[in-house]
Amino acid sequence: MYEHSSTHPADTTPPVHRAAPTRQKNSPFRRSVLRTFLPAVAAAGIGVAGFAGPAHGSEAGSAAAAGGHSATATKLSRDSSVTGSARTGSVKQAAAADFPTWGTRWTVHATADADSSAVGMINKTAPGQDRITADYQADTGHKVCEGSTCSTFMAHLTGPVSGFLSVVAVDIPQDRLPGVPVQAGGGQPQPGGSRQEMLHRAATWLTANNGAQVPYSQAKVWKDGYRQDCSGYASMALGLPTPGTNTVGLATNRHLTRPLSLGELKPGDLLIDAAGDNNTRHVVIFEKWNNDAHSSYTAYEQRGDHGTGHRTLTYGLPGDDAEFKPYRPVKFGD
Template structure:
């Protein structure tokens, strides 16, 4: 870990250039899985007081006031089931020189590289998620508890203090609870654990259900719509795939309706983001299989655990699928 060797202050230019960056989901009230949602909590404001510089992984030798081209943040956008929104991978400017990129979201972990080795702010970084470490890091009047997992120009973890923005966390980038990226679906896995994760959103919002939104992400980094919720329960990579992705052969396989077991899915992948929906099967409610209990994230309501009949009606567009992570 290196340290700051010269003065500098965070540019104020970005305060004028930086728009309010938020996922611009296009939610419309429609079928049960597809309506706009509510905002969820906020993030800590960027601190403006200087603190112990020895905690920072940097060796800055130039002022953050140095003008550079393209200082505005560039967020990629995607259009899909949940509308147009900021993509998980985002491009940000940096300041200063010789910021250390770490192996994990811990300033004490080994270095895996460095940014801005030759000139202040020469590198832009791309980040796919960030971690709230709970440990405050300050440099030159800017502070943050976040470390970003960057994929460019080095793959590893970088303190958000190195990013030339006025916030203490990266706008539009999912927050993960842990230092390692989510693991992809794999053979094996526990159905009980999947259902337990699904149940957490029933009380995750200060004892109440997580509100529905096609644009917002919950504190665990997952999108707050039906497919983001199921992606969370299955342990897929945040912010989650859409219903078409959940029905793909890389994640699930079709099964017979009567073969449904806890953790399996019923997916309607037809139409658009106002009609598609997915629920997670928990159990049959009777021997005749006339209804079942499921977990779902539904429009105008949020997380729900209730009786459903999706897929049981003749000609229904809901089809049963089994996640590949379940070996049976």
């Protein structure tokens, strides 16, 4: 058994119940003003702990600390004029790929679309309860607003929940995450990115199961939200939206890959057998040639009856399975 035949299996996205939005009173300071003003104050050495700004709602238990307003909104509104209740704190410089959040009950979505299904929530009970980590962000071209603060960017989270979160929820003065790669087209890979980063992500599944490899499954998803079959694994390594595309999509979608010759293979390229059905199709991630004769190579793969592996292969080479063809992820830009 190699791969699941569906791009989006019906049972891979856990349901999250959304509470009905509650109207909030306008804060005397809009977040967009604070984004401009507070960094300047901090740079001047003036304390900012006493300044308050809006939050994306607050739970009843924290209403008093947040200015007395309560809210149970779980979904970001588009071009909304609603502002949140007060928040306090100091301005922090975000570390690379790690950022503070603000407000409460921000929805994490399955795809880079604020209307896609929910897969989790940030700051469930208190403002700024969670910090998020992100490996890339997508310029969706679709504006999401909270009060007077808007952004078209959705961040692809790697923690504490795997999925997509509006950058409006992140406590930074910009409308996008600084220092985080941008992928346009709603999360489709674009030129740029590192082959070594891709191989590093592929290697994480070798020990992600409490020191062991991630087990194979066409029906299940791993903790990071990706299907546990070969194409789900390749999608994870490429940083595609969860739960991952299928093998046919990896081979035929020219926004994802392009064909190339065997002699052009570089680390991070793919060898794909897209023929047949989900019991015969397969994809592996090329790492390196094992010799100057190119008679074998080392690759990462997710295979049935084993799970994640890193081994010598000959798929697609002369005299072996000719159904395997080489492809290059377009995100590498070459």
